[in-house]
Amino acid sequence: MDLAIILAAGEGTRMRSAQSKVLHEIAGRSLIGHVLAALDHLSPKHRAVVVGAKREAVESHLNEIAPDALLVHQEVRNGTGAAARLALEAFVAKHGSTASTVIIMAGDTPLLTGASLRSLHSRHLEMKAKATVLTAEVFDPTGYGRIIRDDQGRISRIVEEKDCKEFEKEIDEINSGVYLFDFAALRGALAELSSDNAQGEEYLTDVISILQRKGEVVAAELIQDETEIIGVNDRRQLAIATSVMRERINDALMLSGVTITDPLTTWIDVTVEIAPDVTLLPGTQLLGKTIVETGATIGPRSTLVDSSVGQDARVIESYVRGAAIGYQVQVGPFSFLREGTELAT
Template structure:
């Protein structure tokens, strides 16, 4: 028998989250809760993937279409329990082969544990197999009740459990592998004679057992894999656990993380060996950081690519490409479309957007570079502004190779500064500057002698000026 259908139960209201966002769409480590579960099942060879949706149907279905377009969704209109949700899923999919059922709010679950469950299930030809774990605080979980010979007898939900059953530490993960044909036959026998008036999928196990089927309980090593998320505190707990797991794996792979508690790396990011991550750093989204790079302290990289040997200090970068041995920061803001060449620099208090900076070029400090192309070996003086917006449209500026832009220049797009050209400090450049020329666009300086003594008499400035002959002229 092989895996035929994967059913993900994602219809819960999540009332304890106190959010307008459906529970399964809350994010940790770069993915939604549902996204983590779908990632865990992505390596399995099931033919069908069915997701049962309920609260926030439109939002969840749109998310599923984006991250798992091959999946089908089934709408659970009213709260009828996990058994009812599974009934709906089976009505629209094949019940041949193995049916895997799991919850959509268990972000720590791994594909390896799912494969282990399926291996036991298929090898033993069980009617059903349940993933279980020993939990140090089983409050809120269904308890695993075993018979005298150690086989699974039943699963009791906490709200229906006796005091003796509540003392059991082995709990249900909410992950099941079923013989599809036997599941389809048994699920129609479910009754809602419980405190919630719902159909419990767990009751199927007792039905299968009474019909002569054998049930396996597969105990996994680490209980954190089965942790569900029902409120904001559990969301934060799962995020911290996943952070620790990711950081531990990175350090084992040769990444230096100076302060693992304050360093967050999304599960969707890639960090190579010999990278150094300093405190307060967040490597987010699809970011890729190459060997030898140093990131931080207090830096954010979202959907960025960082080449070998680059350094990012106390900066926020989104959608940027940072070249080998390039330098960013401190207090730099790189926006989408920014590309820094090899050994280039975006220094202190620099903002860039849709800008390509050539190899060896530098924008050292206090500048805005938007909608621009800068060639190789150029230097952009302090407080230079690339004036790219006329109030209606954005315009592009081209700066050639080995150009020197004087401090406090304004480059009013669209213009081109030719190779080897200069601009004088304080210039407002509105026309092209030919290669090798210097662009000067500022008023001629005029000194009005004696002005302070006449206009600011009695001030300390006037007293200081009076000590000099030039200060008395005019």
């Protein structure tokens, strides 16, 4: 993979937050951090992020988690197509026209997995396509662009909901906002974009119909788990995505040998390390860089932040931050360990 472009310039007004939408966190990692982590599975040679609203804070965060990323400012938010063109122009100015394959995705889709992105890439190569779109079939397609197919089942265009005719709104196959493109084909199609639509913007989705009219191969990959394409635009969607991530993390841990007696009340950050044969009781939160060694029992109703728990230790109804709990040590009930605390057998 030559170039990955993340679109993160949106205003995020529906979040009703002083903080940029893509900086809100799920399971100890920002929304855009989750997107970058998924992209790592494709090992892109270059990454570009288009920023706009609350630019300074977003750029500061990206300098910490992705210092090699090319940051591109979209001063006028005039559409995803315009954002993609800015990113390509910035990339060409710095590296020349050296890329062959480009992936473009939004910065507010934290549930996308590396496995799905690899499947999309494989489909793109298999079809020798100029563009491949990741799609999903959903029960309620409200708010998403619809995938329009021709009589032979081939994707012909993507219609944003505000531009849909009534019969098109009934289509349940939607655009995920994740695309793979041939670099040259994308660059040429972006030059042909128009803002003649309901929102007066240049849609990246229109690249699909442009390429299709030129007779280029346009493919689609239907994602198996539609929850992966959930975008976060408001606090309700943030809560939904957080719950899905909790289930995903807990399922993986249980399959690895960790006992979680009540997964619905157990919250674990993606940065936490837990060994097999650990038991987590109801109401447990493990956050930050917490490490729990085998045989330990945490809970009930305990929160650990950036702490370590030794083998066969117990933490009962306690709050622990930045502490080291040694082998077979028992903490609690009703203890508060401050940062720097070290407890040995």
